[in-house]
Amino acid sequence: MRDTPTLQRANLLHPAIRQEVIDSITKIETNTFPQTVKIRIVQGLRTIDEQNGLFAQGRTKPGSIVTNAKGGSSYHNYGLAFDFVLMYDKDNNGTYEALSWDVNYDFDNDGVKDWQEVVQPFKALGYTWGGDFKSIPDSPHLEKTFGHNWRDLLAKYNNKDFIPGTSYVML
Numbered sequence: 001m002r003d004t005p006t007l008q009r010a011n012l013l014h015p016a017i018r019q020e021v022i023d024s025i026t027k028i029e030t031n032t033f034p035q036t037v038k039i040r041i042v043q044g045l046r047t048i049d050e051q052n053g054l055f056a057q058g059r060t061k062p063g064s065i066v067t068n069a070k071g072g073s074s075y076h077n078y079g080l081a082f083d084f085v086l087m088y089d090k091d092n093n094g095t096y097e098a099l100s101w102d103v104n105y106d107f108d109n110d111g112v113k114d115w116q117e118v119v120q121p122f123k124a125l126g127y128t129w130g131g132d133f134k135s136i137p138d139s140p141h142l143e144k145t146f147g148h149n150w151r152d153l154l155a156k157y158n159n160k161d162f163i164p165g166t167s168y169v170m171l
């Protein structure tokens with residue numbers, strides 16, 4: 001993991017996936033991509049209050065609708081989801097350009113889309129990819145549910161069924 005904001009966000013993920021995410025990103029960056037590609041986590045843990053603020057946007061607050069998930073109904077609210085993008089140093093001069101959401105790009109020309117080179121190893125570890133969502137596909141999104149739907153997790157949260165000393169629910 002070569003990107004500082006990514007490490008900071010990864011460190012706020014649920015302890016059940018934190019190290020796995022860090023290790024997997026490091027492995028993909030090292031073994032799959034050229035040195036000139038980095039993976040960035042743009043969103044990890046989003047508290048229930050933050051989620052309710054987003055839900056209000058375009059409904060009871062100004063702006064356009066950005067989410068259909070109320071507080072508690074997103075795996076982000078439990079630190080069990082993250083959103084990633086890719087960053088490329090196309091000139092190999094140490095300058096990484098703006099974040100890339102291009103899911104079809106194949107920078108390393110190996111016949112596999114770069115996006116899938118991130119998604120597939122996570123799917124193999126039991127993560128669900130947002131690009132497979134039927135209602136609103138969400139390509140940057142990966143989540144690991146451990147067999148819990150969000151209502152189970154919200155009930156645990158409301159019961160303060162937390163890992164001791166934390167606000168992360170017991171799985």
Ligand SMILES: [Zn+2]
Nearest residue numbers: 081082083141
């Ligand atoms: Zn997400």
